[in-house]
Amino acid sequence: xxxxxxxxxxxxxxxxxxxxxIVLVFGVARFVNLxxxxxxxxxxxxxxxxxxxxxxxxxxxxxxxxxxxxxxxxLERLVFSRLADAPHAxxxxxxxxxxxxxxxxxxxxxxxxxxxLPELVPGPPLELFGARVGTQMLVLFAALALLCLALWxxxxxxxxxxxxRAVAALSxxxxxxxxxxxxxxxxxxxxxxAAGAVAGVVVTPLVFVSYQSGLLLTVFGFIxxxxxxxxxxRGAVAGGLLLGVLEAMTAYFLDSxxxxxxxxxxxVVVLVYRARREGAGxxxxxxxxxxxxxxxxxxxxAVPSLLVRLRSRRAAxxxxxxxxxxxxxxxxxxxxxxxxxxxxxxxxxxxxxGLDLLLGYTGQLSLGQTTFTGVSAYLVALSVQWWxxxxxxxxxxxxxxxxxxxxxxxxxxxxxxxxYFTLATLAIAIAAEALVxxxxxxxxxPSGVGVSxxxxxxxxxxxxxxxxxxxxxxxxxxxxxVxxxxxxxxxxxxxxxxxxxxxxxxxxxxxxxRVRLAVFVAxxxxxxxxxxxxxxxxxxxxxxxxxxxxxxxxxxxxxxxxFGTVWGALVGIPIVRLLPELGEDVARYQLLIYGLAVVLLxxxxxxxxxxxxxxxxxxxxxxxxxxxAVVVPAxxxxxxxxxxxxxRDVAEAPALRxxxxxxRFGGLVALDGVDVAVRPGRIVGLIGPNGxxxxxxxxxxxxxxxxxxxxxxxxxxxxxxxxxDARAGLGMTRTFQLPRLPADLxxxxxxxxxxxxxxxxxxxxxxxxxxxxxxAGMRRxxxxxxxxxxxxxxxxxxxGTLSTGQxxxxxxxxxxxxAPRVLLADEPAGGLYGDExxxxxxxxxxxxxRGVAVVLVEHEMDLVMEVCDEIVVLSQGRVIGSGTPADVxxxxxxxxxxxxx
Ligand code: ADP
Ligand code: MG
Numbered sequence: 033x034x035x036x037x038x039x040x041x042x043x044x045x046x047x048x049x050x051x052x053x054i055v056l057v058f059g060v061a062r063f064v065n066l067x068x069x070x071x072x073x074x075x076x077x078x079x080x081x082x083x084x085x086x087x088x089x090x091x092x093x094x095x096x097x098x099x100x101x102x103x104x105x106x107l108e109r110l111v112f113s114r115l116a117d118a119p120h121a122x123x124x125x126x127x128x129x130x131x132x133x134x135x136x137x138x139x140x141x142x143x144x145x146x147x148x149l150p151e152l153v154p155g156p157p158l159e160l161f162g163a164r165v166g167t168q169m170l171v172l173f174a175a176l177a178l179l180c181l182a183l184w185x186x187x188x189x190x191x192x193x194x195x196x197r198a199v200a201a202l203s204x205x206x207x208x209x210x211x212x213x214x215x216x217x218x219x220x221x222x223x224x225x226a227a228g229a230v231a232g233v234v235v236t237p238l239v240f241v242s243y244q245s246g247l248l249l250t251v252f253g254f255i256x257x258x259x260x261x262x263x264x265x266r267g268a269v270a271g272g273l274l275l276g277v278l279e280a281m282t283a284y285f286l287d288s289x290x291x292x293x294x295x296x297x298x299x300v301v302v303l304v305y306r307a308r309r310e311g312a313g314x315x316x317x318x319x320x321x322x323x324x325x326x327x328x329x330x331x332x333x334a335v336p337s338l339l340v341r342l343r344s345r346r347a348a349x350x351x352x353x354x355x356x357x358x359x360x361x362x363x364x365x366x367x368x369x370x371x372x373x374x375x376x377x378x379x380x381x382x383x384x385x386g387l388d389l390l391l392g393y394t395g396q397l398s399l400g401q402t403t404f405t406g407v408s409a410y411l412v413a414l415s416v417q418w419w420x421x422x423x424x425x426x427x428x429x430x431x432x433x434x435x436x437x438x439x440x441x442x443x444x445x446x447x448x449x450x451x452y453f454t455l456a457t458l459a460i461a462i463a464a465e466a467l468v469x470x471x472x473x474x475x476x477x478p479s480g481v482g483v484s485x486x487x488x489x490x491x492x493x494x495x496x497x498x499x500x501x502x503x504x505x506x507x508x509x510x511x512x513x514v515x516x517x518x519x520x521x522x523x524x525x526x527x528x529x530x531x532x533x534x535x536x537x538x539x540x541x542x543x544x545x546r547v548r549l550a551v552f553v554a555x556x557x558x559x560x561x562x563x564x565x566x567x568x569x570x571x572x573x574x575x576x577x578x579x580x581x582x583x584x585x586x587x588x589x590x591x592x593x594x595f596g597t598v599w600g601a602l603v604g605i606p607i608v609r610l611l612p613e614l615g616e617d618v619a620r621y622q623l624l625i626y627g628l629a630v631v632l633l634x635x636x637x638x639x640x641x642x643x644x645x646x647x648x649x650x651x652x653x654x655x656x657x658x659x660x661a662v663v664v665p666a667x668x669x670x671x672x673x674x675x676x677x678x679x680r681d682v683a684e685a686p687a688l689r690x691x692x693x694x695x696r697f698g699g700l701v702a703l704d705g706v707d708v709a710v711r712p713g714r715i716v717g718l719i720g721p722n723g724x725x726x727x728x729x730x731x732x733x734x735x736x737x738x739x740x741x742x743x744x745x746x747x748x749x750x751x752x753x754x755x756x757d758a759r760a761g762l763g764m765t766r767t768f769q770l771p772r773l774p775a776d777l778x779x780x781x782x783x784x785x786x787x788x789x790x791x792x793x794x795x796x797x798x799x800x801x802x803x804x805x806x807x808a809g810m811r812r813x814x815x816x817x818x819x820x821x822x823x824x825x826x827x828x829x830x831x832g833t834l835s836t837g838q839x840x841x842x843x844x845x846x847x848x849x850x851a852p853r854v855l856l857a858d859e860p861a862g863g864l865y866g867d868e869x870x871x872x873x874x875x876x877x878x879x880x881x882r883g884v885a886v887v888l889v890e891h892e893m894d895l896v897m898e899v900c901d902e903i904v905v906l907s908q909g910r911v912i913g914s915g916t917p918a919d920v921x922x923x924x925x926x927x928x929x930x931x932x933x
Contacts, residue, residue, distance in 0.1 A: 034163040036284040037277065042169055042238070044276020045176045049231035050253025051260070051268035052179060053224035059200045059263045060220035063112060064120075064451045066127030068228050069250030070134040073243065075100045075229025076236040077138060080147045089150050093233040097226050104225025108218045114635055116217075120450040121397040125591060126634040128584065131246055133627025138243035140624065146240035149233060168237045175234040176269065179227055183265055186223065196220055200263075251458060251580075255299050258455060261306070275299075289470020296463040300445060300456050307447050348516055351599065352509050359505030363498035371501050375569050377609045378504035379405075382562040384590040384601025385511045386555030391587075392596030393519060394551050395531035396446075399583040400457035403464050404556040406578035408434040408563025410468070413481040413573050423485035430567075431560045438556030442549045458580050465579035480574030483567045494568065504565050508602070511558055514799060515598045518554070521798035522791040522806060527551060529785050532774035535736060539768070541760035541789035541850065550795045585609075588626055591633055685747075687712045687885035688764065688854045693732050693742035694909075695725075702728040704909040705742075710854065710885040715876060717896040717917075718889045720906035726889040727769050729906065730856050733887065734766045735759040746854065761789050763853035767843040767860055769889075775832025779823065782831050782842055783814035786849030817849035821875055836863035844875070854885045861892040873899045897921070 050068060057065045075096045082092035107130060115126045155167040187193035195216045198209060232241065256275055260267015278298065279291045286294075363371055383405055391397050411430035415421055421429070445456040468475045475481070487494040487503070494500050518524055526547050529537035534544040567573055576582060585608055593604025608626070612619050686709040695703045703725040710716045718726050731737035733744055735756035743752045744759075751759050760766075765786065773782055787810040793803050818824040821841045826834065834842060844860050857876070861869050869892060876899050880886050890896050896903065897917045905913040905926045913919075913926040920926055 033284065036280045038163045038165065038169070040277040040280025041273065042172060042276070043279060044256075044273035045172050046231065046235050046239070046249075046272075047252045047256040047275050048176055048269045048272025049179065049235070050228065050249055051256030051272050052183065052265060053227040053231075054250075054253050054257040055260070055263060055265055055268045056183070056220055056227065057224045058257070060196050061112075061116065061199075061217045063116070063123055064127065064254070064262075065112070065221075065224065066124060066250055066254075067107070067131040067134060067246070068224065068253055069246035069248070070131050070138075071100050071104055071225045071228025072232035072235070072249050073138060073241055073246040074103065074134065075232030076149065076241040077142045077147060077232075077243075078229075079149055079233045079236070081142070083149060089152055093149075093152065096233055097229040100229035100232075101222040101226040104228075105218050105222040108221035111631055111635070112221065113214065113217065118634070119395065121391055121395060121454075122634050124397055124451065124454055125587070125630060128588075129627050129630030129634060131250065131627070132588075132623050133631060135243050135246055136621065136624025136627050138246075140620065142243060144242065146242045147236070148240050149236040151237045152234065166238075168234075172234050172238070175230060179230060180265060180269060183223075183227075187265075192216070192219055247581075248462075251462065254455060255296070255459065258452070259299065259302060262451075287470065289467070291470075292466040293463040293470075296459040296466075299459050303452050303456060304444055304447050307449075307452065348512075351602075352512050352516075355505060355509040355512065355602070359502045359509065362505065363501050368497060371497050372569070373609070373613060374606075375497065375501045375504050376566070377606050378501070378508050379562045379566045379569065380586055380589065380609060381508050381601045381605045382504075382511045382565070383559050383586050384593075384605045385508075385515050385598065386558035387586055387590050388595055388598060388600050389515055389518065389527070389551050389558075390555045391590070392598075392600070393524070393527040393531050394548055396449075396548065396552070397454045397587070398457040398552075398555075399454060399580050399587060400461035400464075401555065401559050402582040402586055403457075403461045403578050403580075404434050404438060404559035405563040405566060406464065406573065406575075406582075407437060408560035409483075409567035409570075409573040409577065410475070410481070412485070412564055412567040413483045414475070416483070416485050417481060423487050426485055427487070427564050430564050431557060434560035434563065435553055435557050438553045439549070442552040442556075446545060446548050446552060457583075461578065461580040461583055465575045468575045468578060476574075478575060480572055483571045483573065485568070487564070487568050497569075500565070500569055504569070507561060507565065511561070512598065512602070514558075517799055518795065519598060520807075521795075521803050522788065522793050522810065523547070523550075523795045523798045525781075525785055525810075526788060528774075528777070529788075532777070533772050535756075535768075536772040536774070536785075538736060538756035539734065539760055539766050539772075540785045540846065541757050541765075542785075543755070543757040554795065588630055591630060686710055686745075687747055688733065688745070688887070690733055690744045691742055693729065693744070694740045695728055695732055695737060696740060701909050703732065706904075706906070706909070706911055708733065708887065708904065710887055712853070712883045712885050713880050714901045715880050715886040715888055715899050717900035717903040718887055718906060719891070719893075719896055719903060719920075720912075723908075724906040725909040726906055727858055728909075730766060730858050730887065730889055734764065734856055736766075760850070763789070763850070764856065765789075765847040765850045765852040765854075766856035767840075767847050767858055769858040769862070771836075771839040771843045773831040773834070773839055773842060775830060777831050778827065779818065779829050779831055779834070779842055780811065780814055780827040783817050783827075783845045783849045784811050785814075786817065786846035787811075787813035787851075789850045813851065814845075814849045817845040820848060820878070821845040822871055837865060837868050840864060841868075841872075844872075848879060852884055854887070855879060856887045856889075858889045859891060860888070861890055861895055864892075869895055 050072060053068045053071065054065060057063055057068070078096040078099055079089070079092045082095055083089055087095070111126060111130055115123045118126070151168045152171050153167045157164045157166045187197060195211045196219070198211050199213050199216050252275070256272035257268045259271025259274060260269070275295055279295050282294045283291045362374060366374065383401055387398065387401050390401070408430040411433045412426045415426045415429040441460065445453060445460070448456055469478050471477060472479070489503065494503050519527065526537065526542040529540055529542050530544045530547045537544050537547070566577070586605070589605035589608035590600045591604065592607050593600030593602065611622055611625065689709040691707050693703055693706045693708070694701070706725070706729055708716065708718075708729070718729060720726055728737065732739045732742070735744070735751070735754060735758070739752070743750060745751065746759065746762050746764055749762060751762060790813055791806050791810055793801065793806060815824065815827065818827055821844050823838055823841050823845065826838065831839070831842060840860050840863055844857065847855055847857070861872055864872060873895050876886060876888065888896065888900060900917055903914060903917055903920045904911055905920060913923045915923070
């Protein structure tokens with residue numbers, strides 16, 4: 033028991049050592065460095081080389097640590113600094129690319145052997161509390177303690193440390209204080225590199241190291257860091273030790289096979305628990321407001337003209353047809369060996385299409401997608417073995433079971449976002465592989481299980497390689513069709529909105545969680561279908577397909593082809609899968625090539641191959657035709673109501689009524705018992721000095737912030753407990769004070785997103801029924817809103833190219849496109865000039881004239897006085913006056929608080 037505990041402390045110390053570097057870099061640069069484990073590997077391997085060259089082990093260790101620090105600093109300058117503002121998925125992929133390239137280079141330099149270092153302090157083991165403690169273990173503990181001390185001194189007692197903490201606290205804005213942010217960030221990487229190398233040289237006398245050790249070490253370091261909250265040195269140490277001890281105790285009391293799965297499951301639970309507790313506010317666990325540059329998302333290259341769209345639609349048809357031709361003609365054209373190779377490629381293309389839906393459209397990077405492929409393959413094999421069912425039932429069990437698993441897991445891990453979601457998928461993949469490996473009796477263990485069934489389709493047995501090949505590629509064609517339909521449907525609009533900005537999505541009545549869950553399940557079903565094919569192609573399933581390196585390969589493949597294109601998988605997966613077929617020599621360079629390719633793609637060609645082709649095609653088409661106007665078939669307009677009935681009865685009940693709304697932020701009472709009621713067709717102005725609580729009030733009404741007390745009713749319906757997207761769905765739409773516009777969507781696309789609530793079809797109905805009319809109706813509503821706000825001439829411009837005033841108008845257009853019953857407008861006149869303000873006033877009056885109840889937060893007093901029927905004055909979270917514009921103008925308290933300023 034003591035020995036087991038000691039073993040746990042040793043592994044825990046290793047995890048903690050790795051976690052320290054990750055915490056430091058994340059703390060300073062908000063960057064999750066997935067290459068941290070490589071610093072360990074390089075430190076260790078470099079030291080072995082120096083020792084072999086005759087250096088004493090201590091000297092070798094010191095030189096190695098210094099060398100890796102320099103390497104880390106160089107990598108920061110070359111690669112990581114360029115990803116500082118990229119979306120988190122790009123950052124993670126960039127880190128993976130660097131890690132793969134470093135592992136590939138290490139393979140070329142040091143070969144594939146496992147190596148070890150001599151002990152730094154040789155000596156006989158000591159006897160402590162009945163356990164044998166090697167001196168190297170003591171070195172390990174001492175190293176952790178010293179490293180912590182050194183970091184503490186660095187951070188709290190040195191100028192560089194102060195600068196690092198300033199950068200951590202203020203991120204980009206530390207420059208204002210005269211802190212050289214770039215230099216400090218580079219220094220943080222150097223220190224992290226040194227910390228990683230220290231871990232390598234102190235651990236390697238105990239544990240062998242090879243070129244491929246890095247990734248798993250990173251993962252465990254990341255887990256240690258995440259246990260402690262990713263930003264705290266103390267947390268990382270505690271997290272690492274806890275993880276090590278937990279593993280050791282699981283192995284001691286239960287079964288060593290359960291060690292990793294239990295520790296990792298616990299991690300996922302801890303993360304989800306923390307995410308729930310910390311809520312959606314600015315914490316790293318919740319949805320945070322995207323930085324402006326983050327809007328230039330990883331995937332799609334915007335293709336503005338309809339011409340290209342029509343063409344690409346026809347091109348899509350041709351593409352799918354070609355895949356079908358390949359499915360049918362392939363076996364005749366290809367030698368048997370290549371039929372087999374291309375069959376597996378087809379399988380992973382199907383997985384990749386699902387990955388693209390997940391990352392390319394909703395912005396979620398999953399490294400565990402092939403885990404679902406594996407689960408499905410295992411379910412096929414085992415359901416036959418256990419229950420002796422036929423192939424048909426086995427397939428149903430496999431796909432149904434995988435979908436159910438995805439639903440359950442998704443309900444849990446989709447509460448996490450960004451890095452944390454990716455980490456959870458990674459943890460699940462590793463846990464699944466370890467679990468199956470550890471259960472030889474039940475699940476076949478490392479040697480796997482055989483598949484004895486033959487698939488058949490409509491009585492046609494798929495009993496030869498050729499037939500399976502054809503079936504696989506037909507499935508590829510079907511998957512492409514399904515994915516294309518999905519992303520082009522109303523639901524696809526929602527997917528993209530969620531990928532860009534969840535707050536924006538919710539304001540447009542798109543439920544972010546539901547969309548993410550639906551896409552997660554859909555992509556898992558694709559993975560499961562691939563799993564069925566995989567099992568029957570290989571006639572055998574073993575644990576590696578469950579693990580994360582298979583998941584990695586698929587992500588790299590789709591990245592090569594391009595995310596956010598649907599076609600990316602079809603282009604990129606074959607590249608990844610064919611590379612090893614080029615022979616032994618290429619195989620040696622494979623990791624390095626992969627890694628460099630990933631880095632270059634993430635840095636340079638965000639749209640991948642398909643994106644590049646599309647961009648060129650788009651430019652060519654634009655040159656040939658000039659910017660084409662989007663033509664909406666007029667007949668489709670009836671599908672969607674383009675505006676509410678024109679009712680204007682002043683005696684009517686309020687369309688919006690809120691009572692006793694309060695909200696505090698920490699000790700600050702931002703809003704304190706505010707009532708608002710607006711009747712249809714009326715405009716209520718909400719005014720007050722900066723910080724009065726106006727935006728907070730609007731967010732409480734819209735549901736994007738939770739109220740501490742108070743109720744909100746929309747017509748007769750109490751919506752107090754409904755989230756923002758549901759309130760928007762019921763007809764309360766809003767604009768944001770700071771426009772939330774995905775830069776690479778066109779103006780019309782943004783406006784059309786606002787019409788989301790007018791459509792009906794969800795993900796399934798969108799696949800099965802014709803939806804062209806609905807989409808045309810939504811576009812018509814979007815276009816009408818652009819006409820109303822006077823920016824129709826900009827319909828095809830990317831939203832990112834608009835002036836501030838135009839952006840404000842687009843916000844308004846988006847909110848109006850949903851034909852709202854209640855409109856909440858947050859300072860729509862901010863950034864408008866001259867005529868534009870007058871036009872805004874006219875637009876608001878027309879909107880009210882259609883029976884919409886409007887809440888107008890505004891500083892532009894002339895506008896407020898002119899268009900409002902009633903004014904509510906807020907100051908320090910309280911209503912200090914209300915009435916008609918004339919009343920308010922005559923109210924001394926109001927004048928003192930606000931207008932006098
Ligand atoms: P207004 O829109 O009237 O200028 P806000 O509603 O934006 O005012 O802010 C009211 C007060 O609440 C301000 O003191 C502001 O600093 C604070 N506040 C607003 N949002 C947050 C938040 N997310 N976290 C902490 N404090 C906030
Ligand atoms: Mg405000």
